[in-house]
Structures are given as structure tokens and as C-alpha cells.
Amino acid sequence: MSGQIKLGSSWRPFQARQIVAPQKGFIWAAEARVGGLPVRGYDRFSEGVGQMRWRLLGILPVVTARGVDVTRSAGGRLASEGVLVPTAFHSAIWSAGPSPDTAVMTRVINGETEHVTIQVDPAGALTEVSMLRWGTPGGSPPGRYPFGVSIEAEAEFDGITLPSILRAGWLRGASRGNGDGEFFRARISKAVFR
Template sequence: MDTGFHADGSSPVVAPHRASARPPVPGLTPAARRDWADLATVAEQGRPFGPELTRQLPEPARRWLDHAIRPGTPLLRAVRLRMHGRIRLGSWRTFQATQILHPPHGFVWAATARVAGLPIRGFDRYSGGDGEMRWRMLGALPVMSATGPDISLSAAGRLAGEFVFVPAVALSPAVTWEPADGDRARADVLIGGVTHSVTVTVTPEGSLTELVLDRWGAPDGERFGRHVFGARLEDEASYGGYTIPSMVRAGWWYGTQRWNRGEFIRYTLDQAHFL
């Protein structure tokens, strides 16, 4: 029996709005720049949020969204993020990044890290069903490049988990909700024809504390397959009527004895602009 719930906060289409189509971080290919511009072009704006939109959702999901979206806020489904933190590239390295995020359509994450004082610039992206990673030292020396079905499916899983940074997406037809228990709910996020199940944990006050999913990948040199992936959400901040996670630790094998090996990124959100 299907016990899923979803709510659609869409409204009639309005004129497209292009926001920050030119990414402020170097290192993107022409194709990645086009993806950025396309994802930053928003063709519709949802109706204002009200508590009536969450009444049919599982209690933890309702609690989160009533906390995360201020009443009367337009339901915007894309965001531009700026962040800084540390990423594991052999050892932990500092990085700064800017991301355009538009679930379920795609993302581009453009970042600069430093190894031995030398800049490594590049991007991870997913758009149109295709994923890619491309990183270069000093803008020329290849560090990592990868494409193909495995990379695309892994990137789609990342996009599914990051829907929590765009709370209005949780009310779209792309997300169907299932109850888990008093503190958790499961969001089935449809991306590229594949459903990714993301379980979120919510405090009594409505803050998110963690998310977990089985994500396709090959952590630590293992064969590609589904592995537990998760994020610990340690703080939050408010931008333009939305309250979203602002301190994140994420990686493979979340909640297991292998978490210390699987965790690969820790970051703090510096800015969010909803589109």
C-alpha cells in the first residue's frame, strides 16, 4: 500500500530570472559554465508558504518545514551557496567554494583548495542526467577527472541529499514523504528517473541534525556500489525567510565504525541567496 505524501507549492509561470549566471570561481569548463547559467535561470516562483502546505506530511517533515520556511516566504527552488571548510585530499586541506543548487535538476560546485601552498581548482557537477568531476593544479596539471554512468549516479545521490538546503523542494512533486518514527522521516527524491531515499532526523524544535542515504560510489578505492552516506548538521542559519544547515560534516559509512575513514568534508556556510 502506498502511504507516501507530497505537496506542490507551484504557481503560474512568470518571466525567467537569471541570477549570477557567471560563477565567481575560476576553473569551470565552458560546458560547466553553461550548466551554471541554466541552473541559475529560474522560470517559476512558487506561491507563499503557509502551514497548510505541510499538514499531510509525516510529523518530523512537517516540524522541519514549519521551522525552516517563514510564513509568507515565496517557495523558491534554487539557491546559490558560498562556503569554506576542510576537505580530505590525502590529508585535510582548506577550501573555499561556491555552488549553484537546483534540485532535482542539478548542481555545480566550484572550489579552490591548496596543497603545499599550490591552488587546486575545479568542480563537481550534475545536470541533464550527467555527472562530472574535474580538478586541476595551477589551472593546468590534471589532478582528477571522471565521467560516466557511475559518476552520474553518485552525483545524483549527492544532489538528492542536498535538497535540505532548498526546503521548498521538499514540497515539490520530486519529493515523496514516508514516516519513519517520531524524530525521522524518509524523503524519496526522484532525480533522473531514479529514486534516492534520504532519511532526515529532526529535533522537537524543527532543526535538522542529520541525514542518511544509500549512495552510489566507490569510497576508499572500493568497487562501485551502494554505501551508507551521511551528514551531521551541527548548526543552522537564516537567509531570506529560510533556515538551513550552516555547519556540516559529511562522508561515507556514516554511523558505522568506518566513519573516521569515510568522512571527507567539513564546512561552514557563509552565504545563501535563494533564486
Template sequence: MTFVVAPPHLTNAAFADWDVLQAETPDPPLFDPAEADRLPEPVRAWLLYAISPGTPLRRAVVLHTHGRIRLGQWRRFTADQVLAPLRGFVWAATAYLGVLPVHGFDRYRDDVGEMRWRMLDLFPVMSGAGPDVTRSAADRLACEFVMAPAVALDPSITWKALDDRTALACLGDREITLSIGPGGELRRVSMRRWGNPGGRPYTTHDFTVECLAEDDFDGITIPVELRGTWDGQDFITFSVDDAIFR
């Protein structure tokens, strides 16, 4: 399996993160459904739905997506993301202010978060770093582990069933709630996430991603139509066009 070429418009640090995070899972074991038996029933149902027996348990993924994001007003975008849950991510996108492209990225790795967005690669539109950006990016990473379901088997994640269709995942001091449909499909991911939606001061907010449809990629089923909200207000809707597990 060859490397996925990093998207353009990244800084040297973001390029380096991309290459590190897309490294192939070394000798991934094949999924044995019995491995899910130790997990609470909602999680077990989800994993049996999401991973076909005998599928390599790859723990990183490169996603190609498109959608709309609210930046003052709704803007269309295309994006490439490398995601290695428990380690980091780089989300590189092109959005549009009218007909003018804005290129940039959000990234997190080694306890460092950053965002950097420029119009025509010249004029700064939005950038940020520091403790607040890092904390918000780390919360985002915690939510997104569901896009690489094999990570749910990692012993560093502890699970608690809240009822027969809801489970709480604890990743360190972060708590993520998963809502599972009657067939095992992932319906919703939510947490109290640090952020500043709408430019307000940073604090914790209700952050929810609704999973509206799913598709199978080489034996792994993930959401492919998603809607994200802060405090119940839509801020992003997107579709996954392709997923390459690493």
C-alpha cells in the same frame, strides 16, 4: 534580483549549467504554514522551523562555503555552489596541495555528471565522467534538496514518517532519511549513495551529513555547519558563509 557571477575555472559546459541553474524561481508563492499540514509530522515540524510565514518559496540557492576535505589527507578549501534541487548543481572549489592551488568543479544536470580538477589550471589532478560519476552526482543532488527547503513541498517527493522525529523522502528511486530535532531543526541527512570513497570500486555506501548549526537567510533557515561521512569516516567538514536564494 541579478545573476550571481559564476566562479572562474569552469568549462563552457559548467558555465552554462551555472547560469541555467541559478535562474530565479518564477513568481514564487509565499509560504503559508497550512501547506505543511499534509506532510508527515517530522517534515511538517522541519518546514515550520525552516521557513518563516510569508517567505517566498524560492527553489534554488547559491552557497558560498569554506572547510576541509579529505583528499588523501585533509585539505582546506573555499567553494561556490549553485544548487537547484531536482534539476542539478555546480560545485566549484579551490583546494590546496601544500601551497599550490587546485581549481575544479563537480557538476550534474540533465542526467550528466562530471568532475574536473587541475593544479594551477594546467596539470590534471582528478577528473571523471560516465555512468558511475553521474549516478554518484545524482545521489548527491537528492541529498542536498534540504538546502532549499521549499522543494520539500514539491509533489514529486513522497514522504513517509518512520517515527516522530524521522522521515523518509523518496525522490524517484532514491530514498533519503531526515532526522529532525525536538524543535524542528534538521539534525541529519543520510542515504545509501553510489560512490568510491578512498578510491575503492564503485558501489553503494552509507552516506551521512550531520547538521551541527543553522542560520537564517531572508526567512529560510538552513544548516551552516556540516560534517559529511562515507561509511562512518569523516571526509568533509564545511561552513556556509552566505546563501542567496533564487
């Protein structure tokens, strides 16, 4: 995937690869540039632990984080990114959503029950993913806050339809592009299923 990520108050282009194993974990490895210099690193959730590790020039630490709050947030991210692996939908518990065009996908990740609401348009295309995700957006105290992903387009990869253009952010309305907490814009260009 490629896109833009908000670092501080500036949007920076990035290139990334991600592995998602529903119910087990993910690793998102990327490179962005700050002042023309590469910042490389990863976000991950594996073996029940979440971690972020980012370094300037591959040497100087920019962000290093782990602990209970990072793990809980990463578990929520894994639950929401289940939409990137629709072949694993059968492993979720499904229920009716708050409106006729929504459904709730429930997964237990690392002992935490995560409820992810998905919204579709009249033709059945995925348009939004939302949840109360653990985090500390904007320096808020740790807790569950509204988190949303707006799906702007879908594409077919290996015969499976996935979100291909998306925006993500914290706080109510973030996924609708009003700027509140939006920090991620991406285009998925390739997906392989194993």
C-alpha cells in the same frame, strides 16, 4: 561556503560556491591548496550527467572523472542536497522514517529513486541526513553505501533556515564523527534563493 576537504590522508582548507537546482542539477566550484599551490575545479550534475574536473594551477589535471558511476553518485548527492533548498520540499515524496524523529524524502533523479532520511531534534532542527548513495568509497566496488551528513548548526538566510555547519562522509557512523569515511567539513556563510 568554506571548510576543509580530505584529499588523500590530509585535510585541506577550501573556499567554494555552489548552485543547486532541485531535480535538475548542481555545480560545486571550489579552490583548495596542496603544497601551497591552488587546486581549482568543480563537481557537477547537469543534463543527466555527473562530472568531476580538478586542476593544479588551473592547468595540470588532478582529477577528471565522468561516466555511469560518477553520474549515479552525483544524482544521489543532488537528492541529499535537497535539504539546502527547503523551498523545493513540496516536489519530493515524503514518508515516515524508521523512528519518530525521522522522515524520508524520496526523489527520482535521472531515473534513479533516491531515499534520503532526515532526522530532527525535539525542537525541529535538522541534525542528520543519511542515505544509501552510489559510490566507490575507499576503492570499494561500485554500489550503494551508507552516506551521512551531520548538521552541527543551522542559520537563517533570506528568511529561510538552512544547515550552516556540517560534516559529511561515507560508511556507517561517518556522519557521527567517528572518522570512518569523513571527507568534508563546511560552514555555509551565504545563501541566495531565486
